[in-house]
Amino acid sequence: MYTLYSMQRSGNCYKVRLALAQLRIPHRLIEIDVLKGEHRTPEFRAKNPSGRVPLLEVAAGRHLPESNAILWYIAGGTPLAPEDRFERAEALRWMFFEQNSMEPTIGAAYFWLTLVRGGRELKMHEIEGWTESGYAALGVMEEHLDGHRFFAADRYTIADIALYAYTHMAHKAGFDLGGFPAIRAWLKRVAAQPRHIAMDAVPAQPAPVAACQ
Amino acid sequence: MYTLYSMQRSGNCYKVRLALAQLRIPHRLIEIDVLKGEHRTPEFRAKNPSGRVPLLEVAAGRHLPESNAILWYIAGGTPLAPEDRFERAEALRWMFFEQNSMEPTIGAAYFWLTLVRGGRELKMHEIEGWTESGYAALGVMEEHLDGHRFFAADRYTIADIALYAYTHMAHKAGFDLGGFPAIRAWLKRVAAQPRHIAMDAVPAQPAPVAACQ
Known part of the structure; x- marks a missing residue:
């Protein structure tokens, strides 16, 4: 059974939790709270030298980092x-x-402006760049979605899951989606997919954290 | 035949030119000089709304952006x-x-500090962050290469091509590779692969730009 090292409030981790739920893949979930520095322990860094979550243990001692690479691994062979x-x-x-x-734009803004205490002051020189580049990215997505229901292959795929994670939280980081009607319609389509789970959903299927440690 | 829209001095574009050369894939090359704003023309933006190079025309009117996605497309079915x-x-x-x-770190530093006139002043608030994150990325690579000859699958793959592009130019952006012996040895292994071309190599095989426009 897979073990997923994940932080509940991380968009990158949510992608993997969402795909695992939609694919009904059994897994154990271990919460790594980056805000408490739990990603910096020698034990965790031995598993992932970059010290990031999500991290998937695909077999004993064999670990795969990078949310989007994990999506390709777990979804391989499925629609x-x-x-x-x-x-x-x-x-x-x-x-x-x-x-x-x-x-690096909307995701960074979400992390520093909503999760890290004092993040706005720490990153004050970067907020303007995040805002400009984040809206540019939303513009590219809007233009694509104006003529497509999903991002690739004319159907709901892991590309939608990857983009949904930070887009559906963009408003929390101060981005106004009012001018992006195609994105708003796509967000609803994604949320309407079978076995969709919300980012703050308490995991029902995995074993409790305490049992995994 | 593929048409590649590319800027000679872009690391992202070099990745694709290198893979095309090593795979001996015939293609036409059209130079888009981002520094002269050639990526902002209505004609180019109709092909790629994000206005970025590289962009591969895989068939008449069918375009694929994003360097690493292009690598997977052109290398699909090869070792x-x-x-x-x-x-x-x-x-x-x-x-x-x-x-x-x-x-976004070493690549951005290379672009703004070596290609854009006045870039250092324009981006003075970001250089510290690029430097810190860039060295952290090099540290992760060094740790992996300390026990591996290449990045994936125990052989030279498009993952090496992708990482080579900006790593082999890092010194131009002010990064000192002196403390990264495994990276330096890997750079030599990559450069020794059959049909390797240097980033500033003048394309021999593609048709002249004038003939493509």
């Missing part, structure tokens, strides 16, 4: 992961876009 | 793209790491 060569490249295109244009 | 489920996830892990931890 959530397009395997046609062009459709796969399309899904990857949006997932690399997510890691390069959305996570 | 450069691992298809085993775990090996694929390993390669993806490093390619997402590259887009999230290296391109």
Whole structure:
């Protein structure tokens, strides 16, 4: 059974929890609270030198980091992961876009402005850049969704899961989605998929944390 | 035949040119000079709303952006793209790491400090963050390469190509690789691969730009 090291309030971790739930994949969940420095312990860094969550233990001692790589691993062979060569490249295109244009902007704004006490003061020089680049990323998504129901392969895939994580929280980081009607409609379509779970849902299926440690 | 819209001095574009050369894939090359604003023309934005290079035209009117997604597309079915489920996830892990931890730090430093006139003054508040995060990314790579010859699947793959692009230029952006012996040895191994081309190599095989426009 997989073990997922995850922080409940992290968008990158939510992606993996959402996909695991939708694919009905049994797993154990171990909460690593980055805000308490639990990712900096020698035990965790031995599993993942970059010290980040999510981290999936796919077999004893074999660990896979990077949320979007984990999505490809767990969804491989299911309809959530397009395997046609062009459709796969399309899904990857949006997932690399997510890691390069959305996570470091809207994701960073969410983390520092809503989770870290004093984050606004610490990062005051970066907020303008995040805002400008974040809205630019939303603009690219809006233009695509104006003519498509989903991001790749004409269906709901892990590309949608990857982009949903930070987009559906963007308003908490101060982004106004009022001017992005296609994104708002897509957010509803994603939330309406079978076995969708909310980011703050208490995990029902995995074993309690205490039992996993 | 593919058409690649590319800027010679861009690390992201170099990745694709290197893979095309190593795979001996015929293509036309069209230079888009971002520093002259050629990515902002209505014609180019109609092809890629995000206005970025590289952009690959895979068939008439069908365009694929994002360097690492292009690598998966053009290398699909060759030894450069691992298809085993775990090996694929390993390669993806490093390619997402590259887009999230290296391109926005070492890549940004290279762009603003070496290509853009006045970039150092414009981005003075961001240089410290790029430096800290860039060295952290190099540290993660060094730790991996201390026990591995390549990044994924025990062989040279598109994950190495993706990470090579900005790592081999890091010194130009002020990063000192003196403390990273495993990275320096890996850079030599990558440069010794068959049909390797240097970033500033003048393309021999593609048609002249004038003939493509």
